[in-house]
Amino acid sequence: MSRQASSDYADHIPGRATTSPKEEDRPPCLFVAGHAAFQRKAVWTRLEASGNRVWRFTGPAALLAAIESTPPDVIFCEVNAVPEPTFELLNRLAAVQSDACVILMGPDLGAEQVARCLRDGAFDYLTVPAPATRVLDALQKGLINRQAFQAVRDLSGQLAQVNASLAGERDVLRQWNIKLSLLNHLTQALAGPLNSESIARSLFNGLAGLVPVDVIGLGRPDPHRVWTWSRTAAYEAQEQRVRAHLLSRFNAQAAPVSQAQAEVRRWSSGLPETEQPAQMTIPLTFSPNSQGLLYVERQQGAFSESELQLLSMVGTSLSLALHNAAIHQQMQELASRDGLTRLLNRRALEEVLSRELKAGTRYRASACLILVDVDHFKQVNDLFGHVGGDRVLQRIATVMQEAVRDTDSVGRYGGEEFGIVLPHTDLARAAVLAERLRDQIEHHTFDVDGGSVKITVSVGIAQIPDKTIGTVLEWMAAADAALYEAKGCGRNGVVIHTTDGAAVVASGF
Template sequence: MSQQSHDGRSRILLAGTPAFHRDMRWIQLARQGLVFVPVAKRDCTLITGRTADVQAIVYQAGARAADTLAFLKAMAARQSDLCIILVGRNQKPDTVAQFLRNGAFDYVNWPCSLSRLTDSLTSGLTNRQIFLEVRNLSGDLATANQSLAHERDTLKQFNQRLAGLNQLTQALARSLQPEDVVQALFTGVPALIGADLIGLVRTNPEHVWTWSKDGNQEREQALNAQLLGRLGRAPQRVTAGATTLRLVGSHPMPSIRSDDALLALPQPDAHAMHDIPLAIGPHAIGVLHVQRAGSQPFTEDEQQLLATIGTSLSLTLRNADAHQDLHDMALRDPLTGVFNRRALDEPLMRELKAGLRYGAPACLAILDLDYFKTVNDRLGHTAGDLVLRELASLMTDTVRDVDMVGRYGGEEFAIILPHTSIEQAQPLAERLRNLIETHAFDVEDGTVRLTASIGIAEVCNPAIASVEDWVNAADTALYHAKAQGRNRVVVHAPVPLAPVQAATLCVAA
């Protein structure tokens, strides 16, 4: 790898506090061939300006995001080509996304495993090397343009492509949603090389996108079948009337025996077709397929251009996945994995508006475990946590895919049931109540049996004009269920209340 230390090992600045420098992880990584140079954060920018053999910076991000952003902008102003990896405590998803947009290659939550650091450094150094090669290629082209006058037109066309490549990579870098990434790709690639048919297949998450210049569904369907066939999947039909940008498949693909399986895909026989493997370091993540009408082959320059696009696309998809993961974490209850209370606000408002404007039916059910405090008091909070996790799984498996399950707090859960009337919601709630009553919840010392009370409120109700009204109505129904003896489903008035039943709790050895 270029710009290494004199002994052939990668040289990396370790910018942080003395305690950060002394962490055993750096000693272990040094045994793998990396050379770490400890520096104070305030000296980092100065040192990078006079040290030619530094390849990367591992920067200890502090609590103030503004300080980290200032460092990234200072490095960008110097047009630094160093790989910057930030290491710090958990940050908000928007803050991490801002770090990535301002030049950071990765953000590693600290403390972390040795393997996480190794993967980040390996991927960062590899992709930096690719960047340097592309930049050197641009310099070679500029020299050739001056020395070879008869190739000026060819070089002019290639320079235009480099400008287009720069625009495309910038558009990809700005995209943090997969659909936005694909839209930028399908807009930029045809303008660069005159492609007529493009396909993108990913393995995790599993998707296939196709695009054709003339919107030919048969050609796109054939490409869809080809891409899925290489991965051992049956093709998906393209829906009629779809736009030129289509999501063709979004279901699980088969497991691949090794990360090299995608990289080893056979190239098409026709010179007018080209496959670009997508990878992050040693890990294959998909394939980009580009095709031209007729038999006009892709030149070596165009293939190099597509390889560069593939590298940028791989990084962009990785960043989009990281952004999505952080976004999902912010909306999930850390104990049970279901949505948290904040995540339910938007679907509640959406269903409320649909109900008020169009009369669309929807129900909200609030469920509360009966005498759950007894579990915590007798068996401990660890057992209580196990019960809540198993309850969340039971609820998620019972409701439909379109329904949303969320934890409102403690042992209280909410279920949003779109397109569901009271007559449909009540049997579902009864079935869920019965499943809970008959279910044995596994804990460390045996099993626990519990019951649940459920209150239901329908959105189409003259008394409901806001999300707060709707939640209060369901909560009132839950209160009545508790008051009538628990272990029952109560629908918000005017639906008659169910007869009294006794609640039970027992702990099995």
């Protein structure tokens, strides 16, 4: 057997879940059992490069011998066309009470045989050939599942001790088992989705059944988000109070998270007291400098020690789920960017338009779309070539990005045309921004290899709500019509689309 280590995929794989701080810092230990070709798969090398400890075995005997001295987190096992040796390995792993997550990889055995593998203790069965992304996904989910299992197992061990010393309190233990089942369901529900909105919904759906609460607040930085929930409309005032306090707390949070803050504690930072409420907060640590909060409150009765344990375990699972969602969001972000300018691409910008259009239709919230087109850009390409033209577009993208708010979205529609979406903005403010942007570009000297060039842009603006705009295409068409009018009026100007469909010259020319 062999073992190596390095650093490529480590950010995508959760760490080892144990109670020892030293073990917690160790990378996951992976056992790979199979023929030589199976052991040479590129995915194992990539996992080693990410810092994971990978041990390779040619057969089950050597693997079982190594488990006692080096307990693995995950076992990847090759399955042959005749699966009986695999069934025997699963039974022997159960006999030695290994808590490793077992992922099998092999040919299509049929539903009945695969079901038997899962019944005998395997976490997943991957039909080969399995892409690296599928293997990594199974690994990540397996580690999450193992962490939840260990937490439930540890808590079950505590319950066994209580049962031995307090045999008369069987009803209490029965209630605990119900809570553990609910905790397991909630942990699985949190681990499933890869977006923070769905995770928040799963939390609200499951937490109140696990620990009776009246109000829940969840907040996280980077990006700054706050979610709140209340049991009934009777607690709406408390919910709004919690929401306001979470927002103010995150605005003030800047110091790194200390180890002492990682424990469940009473929230004594200034939340106004209500009539004898039970108030608890669980810090959610995503990195040494990034911390969120899970806040719970109820009007009747303090939280018991057992409830604090449950809340702490929920906090651990919630931290991991939100961290994984953030990684997924980062990957989605990369897929939504224009390769040249790093602005949003056309598809991503149209998704923003769709979201703002829905908000405008539902809440009558105003928003503006600004289309910007570089005047006579062909002359720039003719003079400096496409490389020089690309550098000009990159610089224009930077100027536009620096001119807008963090809540605004800037994208490249293609070629020399750009779009800016301004949420909660009326035409007057959009026109001010558009004119300032037009003026900045007009008076900016764009340096390229072999010289410099002056650039002007034509701008069209369309606002919602608007009786003539009911779809994203109509919104884009309205802004494009205003842009076309700006081109027709001599370029280097800003034109606004009005509700009656007319185009009004706002500035420039």
